[in-house]
Amino acid sequence: MPILNNDQKYNLVKIMNDHIPHTALLGVQLECVEKEELTLRLPYQEVLVGDTATGALHGGALTVLLDQTLGMATVCCDTAKPSITPTLDLRIDHLSVAPAGMDILACAKVYKSTRKILFVEGFAYCESKDKPIAKATGSFVRVGDVDLSWLVPSTQQEP
Amino acid sequence: MTLEDIIHDDCDSALLKLWIAKVPYATFLGIQAVVCQNDILFTLPADKNLIGNPSIEALHGGVVGAFMEQSAAFHVIAKMERPVLPKTINFSLDYLRPAHLRDTYAECLLTRQGRFITNVTIIAWQEHKNKPNAIARAHFLTPETERKESTNATMGPK
Numbered sequence: 001m002p003i004l005n006n007d008q009k010y011n012l013v014k015i016m017n018d019h020i021p022h023t024a025l026l027g028v029q030l031e032c033v034e035k036e037e038l039t040l041r042l043p044y045q046e047v048l049v050g051d052t053a054t055g056a057l058h059g060g061a062l063t064v065l066l067d068q069t070l071g072m073a074t075v076c077c078d079t080a081k082p083s084i085t086p087t088l089d090l091r092i093d094h095l096s097v098a099p100a101g102m103d104i105l106a107c108a109k110v111y112k113s114t115r116k117i118l119f120v121e122g123f124a125y126c127e128s129k130d131k132p133i134a135k136a137t138g139s140f141v142r143v144g145d146v147d148l149s150w151l152v153p154s155t156q157q158e159p
Numbered sequence: 160m161t162l163e164d165i166i167h168d169d170c171d172s173a174l175l176k177l178w179i180a181k182v183p184y185a186t187f188l189g190i191q192a193v194v195c196q197n198d199i200l201f202t203l204p205a206d207k208n209l210i211g212n213p214s215i216e217a218l219h220g221g222v223v224g225a226f227m228e229q230s231a232a233f234h235v236i237a238k239m240e241r242p243v244l245p246k247t248i249n250f251s252l253d254y255l256r257p258a259h260l261r262d263t264y265a266e267c268l269l270t271r272q273g274r275f276i277t278n279v280t281i282i283a284w285q286e287h288k289n290k291p292n293a294i295a296r297a298h299f300l301t302p303e304t305e306r307k308e309s310t311n312a313t314m315g316p317k
Contacts, residue, residue, distance in 0.1 A: 019213065020210075020211055020212070020213070020219065021207065021208065021210040021211070021213055022208060022209050022210055022211050022218075022219040022221075022222060023211070023219065025208050046183055047183050047184065047186075047187040048183070048184050048187065049182075049183040049184060050182060050183075050184050051161075051162070051182075051244070052161050052162070052181065052182075052183065053161045053162075053163060057184075058182070058183075058184035058185075058225070058229070059225075059228055059247045059250065060184060060188075060221075060222075060224065060225025060226070060228050060229055061184055061225065063221045063224040063225050063228060063250065063252075064219060064221030064222055064224070064225055065221070066221070067219070067220050067221035067224065068211075068219075068221060071220075086220070086254065086257070087220045087254050088253070088254060089251070089252060089253045089254065090220075090224065090251075090252045090254075091249065091250070091251040091252070092249060092250045092251075092252075093248070093249045094246070094247045094248060094249060094250075
């Protein structure tokens with residue numbers, strides 16, 4: 001039995017996401033939560049360009065988006081209580097160039113949780129998940145539980 | 160003029176400044192770079208806009224990674240005999256301590272320069288270099304045809 005339902009996960013992730021100053025500045029938005037998978041959107045903007053000849057987004061901007069997406073996917077995991085989970089390590093494979101002018105979506109999911117560590121995998125893509133721009137693998141350390149008492153009762157009352 | 164038009168030999172601090180100006184994201188992050196003792200010291204000045212965790216005023220981990228990746232790319236360009244724009248193949252980052260709201264520094268080492276692939280090790284710190292906040296490794300694709308043969312994989316002068 002999952003600890004949080006889809007709406008509760010969505011609400012929790014939205015609050016967390018909107019409270020991060022740097023990505024709020026970039027306009028990173030929560031796109032959707034579906035079961036244990038979470039998707040964030042990074043709007044295309046010229047300040048994030050890495051190569052002005054092509055208009056392609058900088059690899060580092062993808063690192064920011066993927067770090068955040070994988071980190072937030074930890075609260076969508078049904079086998080671990082939502083925790084504060086700093087990144088232990090992150091590996092990014094750059095599979096293709098991010099096309100100019102396009103928003104980037106990033107999805108992620110925990111594929112294994114242990115008492116202390118969550119192993120997460122995610123992808124960045126534009127139009128289709130079948131054409132990933134980057135793949136990320138990360139491990140996250142559980143350092144403390146998130147207080148959910150405010151979230152669970154209030155959302156359970158809703159129809 | 161793009162970055163590609165101004166990458167050439169004999170990199171100095173003034174040229175590094177021009178390179179950064181040609182990369183919108185590097186400019187956005189506020190990256191700075193100076194040549195010192197045949198090496199390049201990269202700096203990411205403290206900026207509240209780069210915070211990822213407001214409760215402990217820690218920089219966003221992704222930003223630290225982005226800074227290190229960009230530093231590595233500039234380092235590769237600077238150390239090439241005939242520079243080309245390197246393409247990042249992959250980037251692997253270990254977070255050792257949270258980066259607080261203060262200046263972050265990075266230095267890079269060309270661990271191995273192959274014919275197509277360059278392996279770079281990056282270290283980032285705030286307080287002291289022997290207390291790194293993050294270490295990273297990057298692989299870059301550097302087309303063979305554009306480069307002179309080089310076996311020099313040290314931090315020393317070209």
